[in-house]
Amino acid sequence: MITRETQTIGPRRNIRAKRVLFVFNSNEHLGVTWLSATLKAAGHDVRLAFDPQPFRGEPLVRIEPLVRLLDCTDHIVKTAKEFDPDVICYSCYTDNFRWMLATASAIKRALPRTVNVFGGVHVLAAPEATMSYPQVDAVVLGESFEALPELVAAVEMGHVPPGIPNVWSRDGNEIVRNSIRPYFDDLDCLPIRDFTLFYDQVPAMETNYLTMTSLGCPQSCSFCSVEMYNRTYAEIGDRRRVRRRSVEHVMAELRAVKARGRVRQVSFMDAIFTLNRNWLEDFLDAYREEIGLPFWAYTYPGLVNRELAEGLAGAGCRMITMGVQSGSRKIRRSSMNRSETGDRIQGTADTLRSAGIQLAVDKIIGSPGETAADRKQDIELFRSLHPDRLLTFPLSYYPGTSLVPQGVDAGIFTEEEASRLEHGDLSPQPTRGPMIEAPLAYRAQRILLAMIPLPGGHRRSLDRWVWRLAHLPGSEMVERFLVALNALRIGDTKFTYLVRLTIAQMWMSIHRRIRPGAGRPDPRRNASQVSDSIDLRREVESIAGNPPSDTMTRTSG
Ligand code: SF4
Incomplete structure (x- = not known):
């Protein structure tokens, strides 16, 4: 049983140390490791719930049947339940956005008072679309080096106080929209990134x-x-x-x-x-x-x-x-x-x-x-x-880029289809355009x-x-x-x-799927546990549907 303690955090005293869980999939994320280091330096307890998803396009290839077979979302939910965090952070790009939504939805049902915070490149591109999902309690827009520690320190009893720059949150049925602050200035103030967060797994x-x-x-x-x-x-x-x-x-x-x-x-x-x-x-x-x-x-x-x-x-x-x-x-x-x-x-x-x-x-x-x-x-x-x-x-047409209006002008997709990109639906991409013609x-x-x-x-x-x-x-x-x-x-x-990473992540996924309580239905689990797991997998498959078959997920100079 983890106990909650009052600790000294950074320059402010008597702020309760929080438990923060990052949810991520497929690959190491530099931003998550920097944010984890920053939060740990402020005295918070930080963990990672990681779904290796070795065949989701990262690190190497996308093989749809294996994506479904090796899905470890219920392991993520189990990790969240055991840790019982105050805040869960989901770092989203467009390709993983719908999986993040499905995971956040499942976690919200299990932990209704935990604050689900979405951030990342997709959220900056589509903040209104992101906040349209009830399982999202708050979003952090743009860089989070200052905003996320402020949010974590301020969260109490599942509530995000208003007034934190870069943060949008809920106040009843209203959305509180704060403007973003300038870029974080002195990168040398950042602690050494918390690389063991991923390497331990x-x-x-x-x-x-x-x-x-x-x-x-x-x-x-x-x-x-x-x-x-x-x-x-x-x-x-x-x-x-x-x-x-x-x-x-x-x-x-x-x-x-x-x-x-x-x-x-x-x-x-x-x-x-x-x-x-x-x-x-x-x-x-x-x-x-x-x-x-x-x-x-x-x-x-x-x-x-x-x-x-x-x-x-x-x-x-x-x-x-x-x-x-x-x-x-x-x-x-x-x-x-x-x-x-x-x-x-x-x-x-x-x-x-x-x-x-x-x-x-x-x-x-x-x-x-x-x-x-x-x-x-x-x-x-x-x-x-x-x-x-x-x-x-x-x-690939990603929301927020100036390529999307070009695609609409060229008749590759309609305005309505372009707006679906903001919800992580990448299906318009392969249906029209030069490659189809x-x-x-x-x-x-x-x-x-x-x-x-x-x-x-x-x-x-x-x-x-x-x-x-x-x-x-x-x-x-x-x-x-x-x-x-x-x-x-x-x-x-x-x-x-x-190749080595894909193999390692495949074994990790298989291990999690066959472990009782974390994967395939196990005869020792009671009927409601098994039914929860099957329902969750169906939800993940339905929300995370329509993935692109072969999309560019990295940029390069
Ligand atoms: S040079 Fe590379 S990182 Fe810079 S804008 Fe172009 S694609 Fe993006």
């Missing part, structure tokens, strides 16, 4: 250490949620797009995780790791001296010169991902709001490769207005880049793109054969096979990590 995650040295991005690509953040904060007069931690602050974190002895590689998740050359040169010196682990990062066309590329390689950079997204300048400019030229993309690719860094490039297919001529330019540019890895993602052309394009990194895979003579191959049933699997084959060929450690 999924130790395999620790081999690929994720971190960020900066927050934000100076670009405003139309398909990316960063553009929505830039726009939202500009409306309150905060035009800072990038905030950065000091070299020493990042190094303190990396020293701490390296001392645990399990990390094999570091992934810098900054939108553009190479943005600030002076900062990066200082950081690379320190990293090379004290950490020395292989690492991976994102860059943007035009933001790496030869000296920097050599510095990155010398410090252990094995691979850099550059978002190219389209070979057509017209599509980059008019659909994606990206102004770089083909020459600039080519120059950055050549610079990285000549420094001995593996080049990974991303390509988004199916942009509004994309034609056969644009697809031809795609193939030409990507062949000339000679990437070591090339991944394609069908375009020319499915064979896109299937052939994906195969051709996947062949490019392979030896001889950029030959024009392949085009005719691939076009024939695209007509065969099941040919969409060819692209995935080629991507996996190439990953093994180049020794892509991120790919092998994701």
